[in-house]
Amino acid sequence: MSDTVPEPTASDETAEAEAESVRDHDPAAxxxxxxxxxxxxxxxxxxxxxxxxxxxxxxxxGHIEVYEDVHRGLRDTLTALDARPGPPAPSPSYGQHRS
Incomplete structure (x- = not known):
């Protein structure tokens, strides 16, 4: 028994290259x-x-799950804009003159 690893043969390298080529050009991938x-x-x-x-x-x-997650995140971000405190709105009587 030997501790050396056998060198790959030309047929092993060719088979590996073909498998990689199929993975790279698989239209369903x-x-x-x-x-x-x-x-x-x-x-x-x-x-x-x-x-x-x-x-x-x-x-x-698998795209729909990502799209729905992103949509939910964007919707939550927009909703948070409405919830952020800002300056108080003027009262309805603001700017009205009484006689």
């Missing part, structure tokens, strides 16, 4: 869309947009 994502300047929104990149590595039937 997930492929990145490479859609550019321009930063918005809002960290929460930008994080959600980057999350869309997760769909690039999933089969098509």
């Amino acid at each position: 997930p492929a990145p869309l490479n859609v550019p994502r321009t930063p918005t300047g809002n960290a929460e929104v930008d994080a959600q947009l980057e999350r869309l990149g997760d769909a690039d590595h999933l089969a098509t039937d």
Whole structure:
């Protein structure tokens, strides 16, 4: 018995190259869309947009989960804008003159 690893034969290398070629050119395999994502300047929104990149590595039937998660995150971010405290609204009688 020998501790040396046998050198790969030409047929082993050819078979491996063919298998890699099939993986690289399989039209059913997930492929990145490479859609550019321009930063918005809002960290929460930008994080959600980057999350869309997760769909690039999933089969098509896995995209919906990512899209729904991003939609939920963006909706929550918009809702939070409405909930943030701001200056109080003027009262309805503000600016009215009494005679």
